[in-house]
Amino acid sequence: MPSRRDLANAIRALSMDAVQKANSGHPGAPMGMADIAQVLWNDHLKYNPAHAKWANRDRFVLSNGHASMLIYSLLHLSGYDLSMDDIKEFRQLHAKTAGHPEYGYADGIETTTGPLGQGVTNAVGMAIAERTLGAQFNKPGYDIVDHNTYVFMGDGCLMEGLSHESCAMAGTLGLGKLVAFWDDNDISIDGHISDWMEKDVAGRFESYGWHVACDVDGHDADAINAAIIAAKAETTKPSLICTRTTIGFGSPNLCGTHNCHGAPLGDDEITATRKELGWDFAPFEIPADIYAGWDHKEKGATDESVWDVKFAAYKAEFPADAAEFERRMSGDLPADFSVEMDKFIAKTQEEMPNIASRQASQRAIEVMGPLLPEMFGGSADLTGSNLTNWSGTVKVNAQNANGNYLSWGVREFGMAHMMNGMVLHGGFKVYGATFFMFMEFMHNALRMSALMKIGTIYVYTHDSIGLGEDGPTHQPVEQLATMRMIPNFQSWRGCDAVESAVSWKMAMLRGDVPTGLVFSRQTLTAMARTSEQVANIEKGGYVLKDCEGTADIIFIATGSEVGLAIEAAMAMDAKVRVVSMPCTNAYDDQDQAYKDSVLTPGVKRLAIEAGVGDGWYKYVGLDGDVVCMTTFGESAPANQLFKVFGFTTDNVIAKAKAVIS
Numbered sequence: 309m310p311s312r313r314d315l316a317n318a319i320r321a322l323s324m325d326a327v328q329k330a331n332s333g334h335p336g337a338p339m340g341m342a343d344i345a346q347v348l349w350n351d352h353l354k355y356n357p358a359h360a361k362w363a364n365r366d367r368f369v370l371s372n373g374h375a376s377m378l379i380y381s382l383l384h385l386s387g388y389d390l391s392m393d394d395i396k397e398f399r400q401l402h403a404k405t406a407g408h409p410e411y412g413y414a415d416g417i418e419t420t421t422g423p424l425g426q427g428v429t430n431a432v433g434m435a436i437a438e439r440t441l442g443a444q445f446n447k448p449g450y451d452i453v454d455h456n457t458y459v460f461m462g463d464g465c466l467m468e469g470l471s472h473e474s475c476a477m478a479g480t481l482g483l484g485k486l487v488a489f490w491d492d493n494d495i496s497i498d499g500h501i502s503d504w505m506e507k508d509v510a511g512r513f514e515s516y517g518w519h520v521a522c523d524v525d526g527h528d529a530d531a532i533n534a535a536i537i538a539a540k541a542e543t544t545k546p547s548l549i550c551t552r553t554t555i556g557f558g559s560p561n562l563c564g565t566h567n568c569h570g571a572p573l574g575d576d577e578i579t580a581t582r583k584e585l586g587w588d589f590a591p592f593e594i595p596a597d598i599y600a601g602w603d604h605k606e607k608g609a610t611d612e613s614v615w616d617v618k619f620a621a622y623k624a625e626f627p628a629d630a631a632e633f634e635r636r637m638s639g640d641l642p643a644d645f646s647v648e649m650d651k652f653i654a655k656t657q658e659e660m661p662n663i664a665s666r667q668a669s670q671r672a673i674e675v676m677g678p679l680l681p682e683m684f685g686g687s688a689d690l691t692g693s694n695l696t697n698w699s700g701t702v703k704v705n706a707q708n709a710n711g712n713y714l715s716w717g718v719r720e721f722g723m724a725h726m727m728n729g730m731v732l733h734g735g736f737k738v739y740g741a742t743f744f745m746f747m748e749f750m751h752n753a754l755r756m757s758a759l760m761k762i763g764t765i766y767v768y769t770h771d772s773i774g775l776g777e778d779g780p781t782h783q784p785v786e787q788l789a790t791m792r793m794i795p796n797f798q799s800w801r802g803c804d805a806v807e808s809a810v811s812w813k814m815a816m817l818r819g820d821v822p823t824g825l826v827f828s829r830q831t832l833t834a835m836a837r838t839s840e841q842v843a844n845i846e847k848g849g850y851v852l853k854d855c856e857g858t859a860d861i862i863f864i865a866t867g868s869e870v871g872l873a874i875e876a877a878m879a880m881d882a883k884v885r886v887v888s889m890p891c892t893n894a895y896d897d898q899d900q901a902y903k904d905s906v907l908t909p910g911v912k913r914l915a916i917e918a919g920v921g922d923g924w925y926k927y928v929g930l931d932g933d934v935v936c937m938t939t940f941g942e943s944a945p946a947n948q949l950f951k952v953f954g955f956t957t958d959n960v961i962a963k964a965k966a967v968i969s
Contacts, residue, residue, distance in 0.1 A: 309597070309601065310597050310598050310601045312343070312346055312347070312529040313343070313529075314598060314601070315346050315350070315598060315601050315602060316342040316343045316345070316346040317342070317558070317585045317586075317587050318381065318385055318594055318598050318602065319338060319339075319342035319345060319346070319377075319378060319381040319382065319385070320338070320339045320342050320557070320558050320581070320585060320587075321582070321585075321587050321589070321591075321594075322377065322380075322381040322384070322385075322395060322592070322594075323335050323338035323339055323342075323377035323378065323381055324339065324559075324572075324573050324578050324581060325578070325591040325592050326377050326380070326395050326396065326398040326405070326592075327377060327398070327572050327573070328572045328573065328574075328575070328578060328591075329396060329398065329591075330398045330399040330400070330572075331572055332399050332407070332572070333376070333377060333398065333399060333407070333570075333572070334374040334375055334376070334377070334569060334570045335377065335556065335568055335572065335573055336493075336495070336555040336556040336562075336568040336569045336570075337372055337374065337375035337378065337462060337491060337493075337555065337569070338375050338377045338378035338381065339555070339556050339557045339558055339559065339563075339568070340491060340493050340526070340553040340554055340555045340556060340557050341375065341378055341460060341489075341491050341526070341551075341553060342378070342557070343526060343527045343528075343529060343532065343553075343557075344460070344489055344491075344526050344532055344551055344553070345378060345382055345460075346529070347529050347532045347533050347536065348368075348458060348489075348532075348536065349368075349382055349386060349604070350601075350602070350604070351533060351536075352366075352458075352536050352540070353366050353368060353458065354366040354455060354456070354611055355368075355386075355416070355604065355608055355611075356604075356605075356608030356609055356611065356612045357383075357386055357387035357388040357389075357415075357416070357604055357605050357608055358387070358605055358608065358609060359608075359612060360388065360415035360416050362612050362615075363453075363633075363637050363734070364452065364453065364454065364455050364612075364615050365455060366455045366456045366457065366458060367418050367431065367434045367438075367455070367456075367457040367458070367733065368416075368418060368457075368458050368459075368460075369418055369419055369421065369427045369428070369430060369431040369434070369457070369458070369459040369460070370409055370421055370427060370459075370460050371421055371424070371425070371426070371427025371428040371430075371431070371459050371460060371461035371462070371465045372421075372424065372427070372460060372461055372462035372464065372465055372491065373408040373409050373420075373421030373422040373423075373424075373427060374408065374422065374570065375460070375462070376405070376406070376407065376408050376409050377398065377405075378460075379409055379416070379417065380394075380395060380398065380405045380409075380414075381395070382416075383414060383415070383416045383417075385594070385598075385599065385602035385603075386602050386603065386604040386605075387602075387603050387604050387605040387608075388414070388415050388416045389414070389415050390404060390405070390414050390415070390416070392592055392594075394414070395592065396592060407422075408420070408421060408422035409421050409422075410759075411732070411759075411760040411762075412760065412761065418430075418434070418732060419728070419729070419732050419760070420756055420759055420760050423752055423756070424462070424464040424465045424467070424468050425464075425465045425466075425467075425468030425469070425470035425471045425474075426470060426725050426752065426753070426756060427459060427461065427465065428459050428461045428465050428471055428474060428475065428488060429470050429471065429473070429474035429722055429725035429726055429729065430725055430726070430728055430729035430732060431457050431458075431459040431486065431488070431729060432474040432475070432477060432478045432483065432486065432722075432726050432729060433474075433725065433726035433727060433728060433729020433730040433731075433732070433733070434457045434729045434730070434732060434733040435457040435478065435483040435485055435486040435546070435729075436481065436483065436704070436714070436726065436729070436730055437729070437730040437733035437734070437735060437736060438453060438455060438457065438485060438733060439481075439483060439485070439709045440684070440704055440709050440710070440711065440736075441453045441733075441735045441736075442454060442709070443708075443709035443710035443711075444681075444710055445629060445632075445633050447622065447625075447626060447629075450618060450621070450622040450625075450626075452615070452618060452619050452622050452633065455485070456485045456486070456487060456540065457485060457486050457487070458487050458488075458489070459486070459487070459488045459489070460488075460489050460491065461488060461489070461490060461491065462490075462491045462493070462496075463490075463491070463492070463493070463494075463495075463496055463501050463505060464496055466490065466505070466509060467504075467505055469721075470721050470722055470725065472512075473719035473721060473722025473723075474719075474722045474725065474726055475488075475513065475516055475518070475546075476516045476719075477716070477717070477719065477722060477726065478516070478518070478546045479513075479516035479517030479518050479545065479546060480516075480517065480706060481704070481705065481706050482517070482544050482545060482546075482706045483545075483546045484542060484543035484544050484545055484546065485543070486546040486547070487536065487539045487540070487546070487547045487549065488546070488547065488548050488549070489548075489549045489551055490509065490548060490549065490550050490551060491526070491551060491553055492509075492526070492550050492551060492552050492553065493552075493553045493554060493555040493564075495555045495564070495565065495566050495569060496566065496569070497566055497569055497570060498566070499566050500566075509548075509550065510522045510548070510550055513548045517545055517546075518545055518546050518547060518548050519538075519539065519542040519545040519546070519547040519548070520547070520548045520550065521535040521538060521539065521547070521548070521549045521550060522550050523550060523552060524549055524550060524551045524552065525551070525552060526551030526552055526553035527553065527554070527557060532549075532551065535549045535551075536549070555568060555569060556568030556569075556573070558581050558584050558585045559573055559577055559580070559581045559584070560577075560580050560581065560584045561577055561580065562577055578591075632681065633735075636681075636682045636734075636735045636736070637734050637735050639734070639819050641680070641816065641817070642679060642680065644679070645676075645679050645680065645816065645817075646813070646817070648675070648679055649675070649676070649679075649809070649812075649813040649816075650813075652672070652675045652809060653806060653809045653810055653813070653842060654839075654842070656668075656671070656805050656806050656809055657806050657837055657842055659834075660805075660834035660835075660836070661805050661834055662831055662832065662833055662834050663805055663831060663832070664827070664828050664829055664830055664831050664832060665771075665802050665803075665804065665805065665807075665808045665827040665828045665832055665867070666693075666694065666695045666769040666770075666827040666828060666829060667695060667805075668802070668804070668805035668808035668809065668827070668832075669695060669696075669767065669769075669808050669812065669825065669827045670695035670696070670697075670698065671805065671809070672808060672809045672812040672813075673685070673696065673697075673698045673812070674698045674699060675809075676812065676816065677698045677699070677700045677701075677712075678700065680737055680816065681712075682735060682736050682737045683712060683736075683737050683739075684712050684713070684714075684730065684736045684737065684738045684739075685697070685698075685701070685712065685713045685714075685738075685739050685740070685741075686713055686714040686715065686716050686723065686727075686739070686740045686741070687715065687716065687740065687741040687742065687767075688716045688717065688718055688719060688720045688723050688740065688741070688742040688746070689715065689716070689717055689718045690741060690742055690743065690769075691715065691741075693743070693769060693770070693829075694741035694742065694743075694767060694769045695769070696713075696739070696740075696741045696767055697713060700712070701713045703715065714740075716740060720742050720746045720749040720750050721749045721750050721752070721753060723740045723742075723750075724740065724750040724753030724754065724757075724764075724766065725753045725756070727739075727740045727753075727764050728753060728756060728757050728760070728762065728764050731757070731762045731763060731764050732760070732762060737763070737765070737816060738764055738765065739764075739765035739766070739767050739815075739825075740765075740766065740767065741766075741767035741768065741769065742767075742768065743768065743769060743770045743775075743782060743784075744768035744769065744770055744771045744772075744784040744787055744788075744826055745770070745781070745782050745783065745784045745787065747766070747768055747784070747787050747790075747791060747824070748787065750766070751790070754766060754791065754794055754797065754822065754824065755794055757797075757822035758794050758795060758796040758797040758821075758822050759796070761796060761820045761821065762819075762820070762822060763815075763818055763819040763820065763821060763822060763823070764822045764823075765815045765816075765822070765823050765825065766822065766823065766824045766825065767825050767827070768784075768787075768824060768825065768826045768827065769826075769827045769828070769829060770782065770784075770828075770829045771784060771788075771801060771826045771827060771828050771829070771867060771868075772784060772785075772828070772867070772868065772918040772919060773785075773918055773937070773941040773942075773946065773949045773950065773953060774828055774829060774830045774868055774918065774946045774949070774950070775829045775830075775946065776829070776830075776943075776944065776945050776946040776949065777943055777944065777945060778943070779941065779942065779943030780940040780941040780942060780943070783940070783941035784919065785919055785920055785937045785939075785940055785941060786919065786920045787919070788801060788826060788917075788919045789919055789920050789921075789922060789923045791824050792892055792893060792923060793923070796821055796822075797821065797822055797823070797824065797893065798814070798815070798818065798821050798822070798823045798824070798891055798893045798894055799823075799824045799826065799891060799892070799893060800814065800815070800823065800824070800825050800826065800890050800891045800894075801826040801827075801866045801867040801890055801891075802827070802867065802890045803832060803835060803865070803866065803867055803868070803869075803870035803871065803888050803890065804832050804833065804834045804835050804870075805832075805834060806834070806835070806837065806842060806845070807835075807845055807888065807890045808825075808827060810842075810845040810846060810890075811823075811825050811890060811891070812825065813846075814846060814891075814894070826867070828867060828868055829946075830868060830946050832867075832868055832871065833871040835852060835870065835871075835874070835888070837852070845888075845890065846894070847894060847895060847898050847902065848889065848890065848891035848892060848893065848894025848895030848896070848897070848898065849864075849887055849888070849889035849890075849891070849892070849894075849895035849898075849903075849906055849907075850887065850888060850906060851885060851886075851887055851905075851906055852870065852874070852886050852887065852888040853874055853877060853884075853885065853886040854885050854886075855883040855884055855885055856883065857883060858883070858908070858911065859883045859884060859885040859908065859911050860882040860883045860884065860911075860912070860968055861882060861883075861884055861885075861911065861912050861913065861914060861964050861967060861968050862884070862885045862886075862887055862907060862908070862911050862912070862913045862914070863876065863877055863884060863885070863886045863887065863913075863914050863915075863916060863960075863964070864887045864889050864907070864913060864914070864915040864916070864924070864927055864928070865886070865887075865888060865889070865915065865916040865917060866888070866889055866890055866917050867890075867917070867918070868918065869916040869917050869918055869935075869955065870886070870888045872916060872955055872956075872957065872960060873886045873916050873960070874886055875957050876957045876960035876961050876964065879957055879961060880961055880964060880965075882964070882965075882968060884964070885908075885911075887906055887907065889927075892923070892927075907927060912928075912931055912932055912967050912968060913927060913928040913929065913932040913967070914928065914932060914933050914934070914935065914960070914963055914964050914967050915927060915928050915932070915933075915934045915935070915936070916934075916935045916936075916955070916960060917934070917935075917936055918936070918937060918950070918953070918955055919936060919937055920936060920937055920938070921934035921935075921936025921937070921938075924936070931967070932967055933963050933966065933967050935954060935955065935959065935960055935963055937953060939953075941953070
């Protein structure tokens with residue numbers, strides 16, 4: 309029977325061999341954390357390699373994602389669908405084994421990691437989801453949601469401010485099923501970290517309210533095992549296990565130095581390492597007894613079958629709850645969701661309320677809440693401004709897990725990545741809000757949700773210079789253009805209550821695309837529409853006001869500027885078509901025939917939006933123009949700012965006449 313060290317050495321061998329073959333990668337951390345991984349994955353982690361999405365599996369996150377060969381080795385050795393050929397294709401085009409772990413590429417990868425600090429923050433979100441889902445579905449004797457979230461993280465993760473945001477939140481909420489391992493190896497790319505990292509990491513986490521195990525020998529399996537057992541026994545606090553490790557463990561000449569952090573060891577050093585470890589096998593060769601020692605398929609199937617029996621009994625006693633749990637974990641919406649939302653949208657069109665779109669957003673949330681028990685909202689300390697709560701809001705905190713709303717505090721970046729973690733866990737439709745300007749703090753989280761193709765919903769209010777007196781520090785100018793440029797992301801900025809409701813409907817329907825919903829502080833004028841026009845809102849752009857015959861010019865606008873476009877069109881001595889384009893991303897997805905029916909080829913165009921205008925030249929062409937922001941805003945009442953920056957009927961008409969001529 310292979311020893312624990314023999315099993316761990318299989319990770320070391322695969323990692324150094326794959327990095328060497330790719331001539332690229334990070335062998336040091338996988339070699340340093342191999343002993344920790346061996347204990348966790350063989351003795352504690354609950355998973356089934358044959359069913360990677362088993363609902364009650366433990367979640368494992370490799371936050372130090374550059375150590376990707378660690379998780380690839382674990383997946384291969386334990387029996388997931390990751391072959392030795394996949395290992396040999398490490399960092400090659402279209403391989404399952406990408407340079408950093410990519411969600412959706414290989415079974416068993418719970419999240420995309422690489423940007424440091426975001427994996428542990430995803431893990432906090434997963435732990436929040438587990439706690440809340442359990443509170444919503446577990447019954448006496450039936451803990452059908454009962455699993456841990458484990459995360460590996462390095463010094464770099466702890467240096468990132470993001471880890472402070474999320475780990476403080478985890479302590480505040482008392483997430484007792486979250487266990488983090490700190491790879492305390494004293495090394496980063498620039499060398500020994502003592503000159504740029506605080507000394508008392510344990511004290512920091514104790515101040516957050518974590519259980520902390522200090523100075524655990526990361527190469528002593530018994531010490532690691534004891535620390536994990538103690539962490540699992542602490543159910544009221546998240547746990548940090550501080551594991552002292554040697555980076556590149558086993559490499560006789562490079563271990564303990566930054567030279568093995570992010571570069572191949574080299575053939576000579578690999579030969580020396582094999583000798584040092586007593587690993588007398590060829591590159592990519594794993595002996596049968598090592599495979600047998602790692603194989604988790606039988607144990608995983610047994611663990612899942614035990615849960616299946618429990619869930620079957622739960623289903624017999626609580627059939628409605630069981631059906632709801634299965635629906636939510638599958639990601640399917642209730643059958644009547646679209647029908648009920650369409651009724652609400654039609655009613656809103658009939659009423660034509662003149663309200664701020666943030667108020668329209670809250671109305672939509674009020675309607676969706678009873679329809680979607682999986683809806684989970686929150687705000688970064690701006691609930692009263694974002695208007696993201698509703699009559700059924702129940703706050704989650706340390707004392708109450710059975711809720712549907714979190715006050716995230718002033719931690720926008722952490723909020724966004726924790727939301728991503730909740731979505732990745734499953735069972736929730738998650739939205740979180742802040743002022744649109746602070747999207748800047750969150751941008752990496754938006755990009756990661758788009759990269760992973762998950763349906764996180766980001767709510768942004770105070771969408772332009774229209775927020776007024778708070779001034780340019782709070783007035784988004786370039787943010788909408790930036791957000792629209794994220795691939796596989798949909799940005800919606802509705803012009804009134806109807807378009808705002810449609811944007812919410814579309815965000816909820818798309819589980820494979822994250823959405824940014826952008827709403828105004830100021831009151832917007834309701835637009836008259838036919839039922840066909842209402843239906844076309846979903847296409848991202850549509851003709852809101854047309855003229856007889858061929859138009860002389862087409863106005864394209866979004867949000868509050870749609871009303872301005874209508875006013876200017878009515879005042880012009882020309883034939884003007886007005887197109888509302890609340891979502892350029894959705895419009896771009898339409899077929900060419902539809903797009904041509906909206907923006908008729910050959911007709912000149914003018915775009916109007918209170919943000920930077922560079923992206924609009926895609927639609928107006930070189931012979932068109934844009935009424936837009938070219939500078940930052942100013943501090944003044946909104947009506948004065950719109951006038952100063954040219955968002956007036958007179959300026960739009962003047963620009964239009966210049967385009968036509």
